[in-house]
């Protein structure tokens with residue numbers, strides 16, 4: 570049986586979620602990470618966490634499919650028992666997500682529903698259904714985006730969902746505070762990952778534009794984000810609640 574605290578990180582197979590999972594493990598926290606399709610990537614992250622001396626399990630999850638959540642939490646409960654010898658986990662990180670680049674005038678209902686399901690409806694009910702398994706005194710971290718503060722063309726539907734998550738964060742903090750659960754938003758700026766087809770990383774003019782609009786003069790890397798999430802899961806982070814923490818190097822200030 571592990572004595573470490575346990576974090577559930579959605580979308581932990583790649584990009585920011587992978588970095589969060591590894592950063593949590595470096596702080597002595599065990600991890601349940603989810604993947605959507607890239608099981609091999611998820612298994613590689615599990616191996617890296619085990620090499621760091623923590624326990625880890627990878628589970629498949631479609632974060633946009635609310636009907637699948639009861640079965641998913643059945644798997645989480647089974648993993649908690651068999652791997653960690655416990656019935657609860659401590660931290661939920663709602664990170665999984667895909668990008669959408671479409672002008673407001675051209676956004677279709679199907680595109681809108683896609684970002685709605687993965688960036689708002691999914692995390693809403695994934696968190697609701699986590700409540701029986703989430704320990705009192707735990708933490709919830711919702712991953713938003715700099716785009717919920719500043720506006721760039723082509724992100725209206727995506728950013729509106731992230732903005733809604735920021736409002737939801739405050740309501741969750743208000744209602745879950747009685748159980749000692751703190752809820753915060755982490756809002757990354759533009760980070761070089763596979764997100765949005767890897768545009769921030771691979772599109773040189775976009776990369777240069779982001780750097781030029783960032784006070785610290787470069788685009789973000791996954792390593793700029795994971796530690797911020799991990800900090801919020803430490804004892805030192807216990808009094809931070811209902812906040813939006815932007816990690817963007819100072820974009821558009």
Ligand code: NDP
Nearest residue numbers: 580582584585605606607631632665666759760762763764
């Ligand atoms: P990546 O594309 O690098 O990784 C996406 C992750 O989400 C993968 O683990 C993927 O799993 C998983 N995923 C994708 N679709 C689903 C789904 N339907 N159900 C469950 N999991 C899914 O993205 P990032 O790491 O860059 O983004 C992570 C979060 O950060 C997102 O919420 C994004 O909106 C936010 N963000 C990203 C920014 C950036 O510039 N990169 C900036 C601001 C916010 P699999 O590997 O199996 O495909």
